[in-house]
Amino acid sequence: MSGLKTFSIGGVHPHECKFTAKKAIVTIPLPERVYIPISQSLGAPSVPIVNKGERVKTGQLIAKGEAFISANIHSSVTGIVEKIDDWIDSSGYKKKAIIIKTENDEWEEGIIISNEIKKDITLSKEEIISKIKEKGIVGLGGATFPTHVKISIPQGKKAEYLIINGVECEPFLTSDHQLMLEKAEQILVGIQILMKALDVDKAIIGIEENKPDAIEKLTNLSKNYKGIEVQGLKLKYPQGAEKQLIKALVNREVPSGKLPIEVGCVVQNVGTAYAVYEAIQFNKPLIERVVTLSGFGVEGGNFLVRIGTPIQALIDYCGNKHLEIEKIINGGPMMGKSLVSTEVPVTKGTSGILLFTKEYSHRTKIYNCIRCGKCVSACPMGLEPIVLEKAVEISNWDLAEKYHVLDCIECGSCHYICPAGRPLLDMIRLGKNKVNQIIRTRGN
């Protein structure tokens, strides 16, 4: 392992708070009902192909992703489809979901449940991509971009590096860390599969220095696999962001408004690599994922949760009844979103659930901007959050576009560092949304 690397511009150092690190992954019991939203990944919502009253098996396809950027969705339990109705999801609105009443856990034929490590890759490149599509694999880092789209390289482009994201720079979250410790071998095979699909001979796993055990384990194991290298990274948020990770690992900068393939890189999360391994070697669709439950004073841990499990079931399982929870965050504290209800189900993009008591759940008072420029130096994309905030406040969308509001990765570093507690990220998100709308109408 060579020296530690990191990205150059901006970044912040929030408290790590990794209380649940090294807690073994526990499988939680099946919930009474699962609520599977039909829109779980980036892109178009999937189209349900089951009807009310139908009996479905675990792993059965229940909604088909028909658009180009869209993913298949599979049933996560065996049971009867109770209804297809609106159900609240992490977006804060009611969206269509397939509600299944659990009976038992009978897996669809063809899916192998095994803890054996199967190393031979028998499928060809095309077969791998089509199977990943069939099994509904999406990026498990949080953005939920369908993996089959990401690994289908557009014509005229060539991938040089496969970058595996094991950074987990968000405070509190430990699900990827634990996965790397427990399923290291499987992740490495998954990386080999992805390398074959992408036709690259070099893969780099980036892991931050606060996970020395994971670095050591993967470095030792990766010696048996050709072309996989493990690189330690200095502690800095947001190192897990795609563009920052590429900068840190291979020192290339993704041009504004372009995708990482432009500089010959494809970035995948370790969780995705594990899901790919299971899909290719054991035909297992993406119906469960590792979720961290954490928070100050919270009995937490890393849990293997079926997609569609209501968050309430997860909280109940851990037994945190003595706490007066005021705020629940879906995801990490920096980029995650507060939830309004515990009926919200765990989806493919849920990496963590954080519970906070009153003491930690409120924002600080907002003061006037003192032009200290901390947000400018913290921005990892080299933007000027203060200008963007002002532009959005006065609805000057042209100015916001001119100052590259669309390049914001919404990491929240500016909001975190602001001594006046200004809602910089809120305004920038709104600006991104509006500017995107304007650009879309312009295209027509």
Place this chain on the structure above:
Amino acid sequence: MNEIIYAFIALGSVALLFATLIFFVDKKFKVVEDPRIDEIQEILPGANCGGCGYPGCRGFAEAIVKTNDFDKLFCPVGGNEIAKKAASIMGVEVKEKLPQIAVVRCNGSITNAPKKSIYEGATSCAFANYLYAGESGCPNGCLGLGDCVVSCTFDAILINPNSGLPEVIEEKCTSCGACIKACPRNIIELRNKGPKNKRIYVNCINKEKGAIARKNCNVACIGCGKCVKICPHEAITLNDNLAYINYEKCKLCRKCVTECPTSAIVEINFPPRKTEIKNTNEIEA
């Protein structure tokens, strides 16, 4: 002494040269503008609110002179009076338009739609709408963060601190439509002001199924369709679990107001009902 004379002659001749140059340039490149544009601009309110759909009053005046189409062009602030004046300048007749007013179609006040969560983000309805369904949980209801208040150039809309909902001040509202564009949830609508300012409208835009809508708000329209049946003028239509009263057809008979089980239909500026007075008399007797 001579120096002064030389200077005088030199500067004077330069001035004369440029004066003639400017004179010919002015004659040659003169911009001919219809004098009526200035005349019409003079009579317009000059608020540059953009309610007519043009960038300011000058743009509107130019559009009038260019198209002379008084059916489509209307200054909501000036109203019929200005339309008449402008028409007389243009030498045409105009039909009178009924005065309109902005109407906030949500009654999800703090008591009617209790808060289920606390919002601490940026004070912007547009952002809150982007983020989630709102504090009451109603995905169509008013967020109460005042984007409409900021947009109003006439101070005609204010948030009532008791209810948390915006209220339109009738005397000040010019029906320019700025608040309608500002509201991310399309709650505000322009409706006819009505005779003696009397209005009846459905005070809700929630399109969820009845039971779900009622969970978040006591006064939501549940789409029961009772008002549609009782309306003698066929003014009410029901679409996606939501009733809508067409103000062109409504004769203000108030039958729907009493029929509505959730009091989602409201009447504004009506005198108290006679029947109600009778009822109370009976009770007293």
